[in-house]
Amino acid sequence: METLSYRHTAARRAAGSKAMAIVGVVTSGNLEVMVERCLPDLECQVDIATSAEGFGDLWGAVVADLVERHSPGGLKFSINDGGARPDTVSLRLAQAARLIEEDSL
Amino acid sequence: MNADRINTIEPRAPEISWFEATARQRLRWFVDAGTFEEFLGPTAREMSPHLSDFNLPEAFDDGMIVGRAKLDSEPVLIAAQEGQFMGGAFGEVHGAKLTGLLRGARDAKGPNVVVLFDTGGVRLQEANAGELAIAEIMRALLEAREVGVKVVGLIGGRSGCFGGGSLIAASCSALAISEQGRIGISGPEVIETNRGVEEFDSKDRALVWRTMGGKHRRLLGGAELFVGASIQDFRDAARSLLAHAQALSLGVLKAEQARLEERLERFGSCADGLDVWKALGAKDPAAIPGMAADAFIHLAETIRSPRYDAR
Numbered sequence: 001m002e003t004l005s006y007r008h009t010a011a012r013r014a015a016g017s018k019a020m021a022i023v024g025v026v027t028s029g030n031l032e033v034m035v036e037r038c039l040p041d042l043e044c045q046v047d048i049a050t051s052a053e054g055f056g057d058l059w060g061a062v063v064a065d066l067v068e069r070h071s072p073g074g075l076k077f078s079i080n081d082g083g084a085r086p087d088t089v090s091l092r093l094a095q096a097a098r099l100i101e102e103d104s105l
Numbered sequence: 106m107n108a109d110r111i112n113t114i115e116p117r118a119p120e121i122s123w124f125e126a127t128a129r130q131r132l133r134w135f136v137d138a139g140t141f142e143e144f145l146g147p148t149a150r151e152m153s154p155h156l157s158d159f160n161l162p163e164a165f166d167d168g169m170i171v172g173r174a175k176l177d178s179e180p181v182l183i184a185a186q187e188g189q190f191m192g193g194a195f196g197e198v199h200g201a202k203l204t205g206l207l208r209g210a211r212d213a214k215g216p217n218v219v220v221l222f223d224t225g226g227v228r229l230q231e232a233n234a235g236e237l238a239i240a241e242i243m244r245a246l247l248e249a250r251e252v253g254v255k256v257v258g259l260i261g262g263r264s265g266c267f268g269g270g271s272l273i274a275a276s277c278s279a280l281a282i283s284e285q286g287r288i289g290i291s292g293p294e295v296i297e298t299n300r301g302v303e304e305f306d307s308k309d310r311a312l313v314w315r316t317m318g319g320k321h322r323r324l325l326g327g328a329e330l331f332v333g334a335s336i337q338d339f340r341d342a343a344r345s346l347l348a349h350a351q352a353l354s355l356g357v358l359k360a361e362q363a364r365l366e367e368r369l370e371r372f373g374s375c376a377d378g379l380d381v382w383k384a385l386g387a388k389d390p391a392a393i394p395g396m397a398a399d400a401f402i403h404l405a406e407t408i409r410s411p412r413y414d415a416r
Contacts, residue, residue, distance in 0.1 A: 001160050022147050025127050026164045027189040034147050034165055051162045080162050 004048040004056055006063045010073035013041040014101060021099035024092045031081040031089060033096040035072075042073045050081035062089050070097040120335045123261045124285045128170055128187040131221055134336040135343075136174035136183065143172040145202060153196050155231040164190045167198040171206045173216075177344055180216040182206050188223030188264035195269055196228040200238020207245035210254045217255040219343050220277065225292065226268020239269030246276045250353035255279075257346045259339050260286040260328070261319070267292045278350035278416060281330040281342035282319040284398065288327060289317040311394060315378035320393055320401060324382055326368060329411040333398040349413045360415035385409055 014037070024032040039045060046063045066072065070093075077096060084092070121134055132141055145151050147165035156163050168190035174183050184203050186193040203220070210218050227235035246256050258277040260266045265287035266274050274280055274288060282288065291299075293307035306312060315321050323331040329346060332338040351357050375381045382390035385408045393401065 001157060001162065020146075020148055022129070022165065025187055025189045026162050030189070032164060036148060049162060051160070078165070080164055082162050 002050050002053040002056075004050070004059050006046045006048075006060060008044045008046075008064070008067040010042050010044045010067055011071045013073040014071065014075050014097065016101040018100050018102070021096055023095045023099055026080045026082045028082050029084055029088065031079055031084040031092055033092045034078045035096040035100045036076045036078070037074055037100060038076050039074050044072045044075055044077075046077040046079065048079040048081060050079070050083070052081070052083040058086055059089075062086050062093070065090065066093045066097065070094065072097050075100065120337065122334055123283060123336050123339055124263060124334060126336065127189065128168075128185040128221065128223065131336055131339075132170060132174075132183065132185050135221070135340050136176055136181075137178065140175040141172055141183070142174065143170060144206070145171065151198055151202075153198055153231065155196065155234070156191075159230045161191075161230065167196060167202070168193060169199040169202045171202045176219070176340070176347075179347075181347075182210050182216055182218045183221070184218070185221035186223040186262070186264075186270075188225075188262040191228055192225035193223040193262065193264040193270075194225050194228035195235040195238050196231040197234035197238065199228070200235060200242060204238065204241045204245050207242060207249050207256070210256075211245060211249040211252055214252045215254055217257070217347055218249065219347075220256065220258045220273070221262075222258055222260045222266040222270055222274055223262025223264045224266055224268070224270035225264045226270055236269065239272060242273050243276050246273065247353065250276075250278060253352050255347055255350045255352070257281070257343055257350065259343060260288060261332070261334070261339065262286070265289070265292070265317070275327075278353070279330075279346040279413065280322075280328040281332050281339065281346060282322050282328040283332050283334055283338070284319045285334070286319040286322070286328075287313070287317040288322050293317070315394060320396075320405075321378045321381070323405050324385060324387075324393075324409050325372070326364065326409065326412065329413065331398070331402055331405055338398075349411075351413055351416070357414065357416060360412075364412060364415040 020036045022034045026032050152163040168187040170185045255278045258274045258280045261283035267289050271288050293313045296305040297307040322328045330342045332342040372381045379390045
């Protein structure tokens with residue numbers, strides 16, 4: 001197992017008021033992403049525990065992409081990864097960022 | 106729109122497949138909208154203390170979601186296993202969450218409990234803790250039933266309900282199962298590995314389903330209800346089972362013993378599910394596996410009506 005952590009400054013605070021959201025399942029080729037609204041408005045953190053070691057650069061790129069596209073200010077993402085491909089990771093991160101902004105669910 | 110009109114529309118889970126859904130998706134559509142309140146949710150990060158020893162990824166909820174909700178405006182306690190994480194298998198934390206839920210129901214003498222099973226059995230990486238959890242859960246479940254709590258089990262996930270999970274299911278007040286659902290002590294691969302392919306060919310999917318699958322379990326009396334494939338079907342079944350299941354008593358146990366003795370006597374010599382269905386009076390047993398849910402439910406009601414006086 002490898003653990004990674006990334007901190008970014010976001011352009012703006014994520015919309016909505018939900019405290020947390022979770023999406024995905026930890027299984028082979030998949031991952032779970034839990035997102036919590038617990039940081040100062042413009043900070044963003046992504047903590048990763050992955051069974052696939054040695055892909056730090058790739059994770060860094062996927063996380064930077066998340067920050068650029070969704071501006072998840074104030075959000076902390078925690079990931080348990082079962083060896084998902086980068087496209088699956090991007091999808092789950094986007095789903096998590098969207099879920100926590102939806103107030104009705 | 107008019108508010109009164111909205112309130113009179115019964116909320117219906119859309120036609121989402123139970124089999125395809127994750128545990129959290131099932132829960133979301135199974136209970137009355139917005140009523141689920143989770144205990145020890147993922148933010149508590151109560152994860153397995155053992156998986157990291159094996160270099161295996163953990164899950165924030167350890168594959169078990171427990172909490173309270175409303176079903177048809179009635180309070181229920183509810184547990185759902187995530188069959189895709191570690192095959193839904195019972196480990197220390199996973200099991201303790203269900204034990205705690207059932208003990209809570211026992212101590213407070215309610216409300217009723219619904220368990221959404223999806224499990225291959227005990228997690229091999231934490232087998233001692235998992236086996237202990239199974240024993241603790243069965244005890245807590247029976248103690249809850251003894252004080253009048255009904256515990257209903259629902260089976261239709263991709264991991265089925267095997268090993269210790271099937272023992273817990275057998276301890277429930279009543280069960281509902283779908284076509285894809287399977288119940289067994291040992292799974293197909295385990296039987297083949299231990300007893301040889303002549304005893305049981307795990308690659309023969311038709312054999313697997315007519316031995317452990319939902320239709321056979323319903324006809325054999327192992328599950329009270331057979332249900333269609335959607336979350337709404339399971340919701341309807343749970344409401345029906347909660348209404349019909351009996352409280353645990355000496356009379357119910359004696360009726361269960363008699364039911365099992367009669368089953369052994371009638372079907373003990375059958376070598377295949379097909380023989381059992383024939384003995385039950387099905388005119389065309391070979392057509393049963395291909396039957397649509399509605400037709401099968403009708404057939405099952407005709408040749409084997411569910412019993413609520415036993416278990």
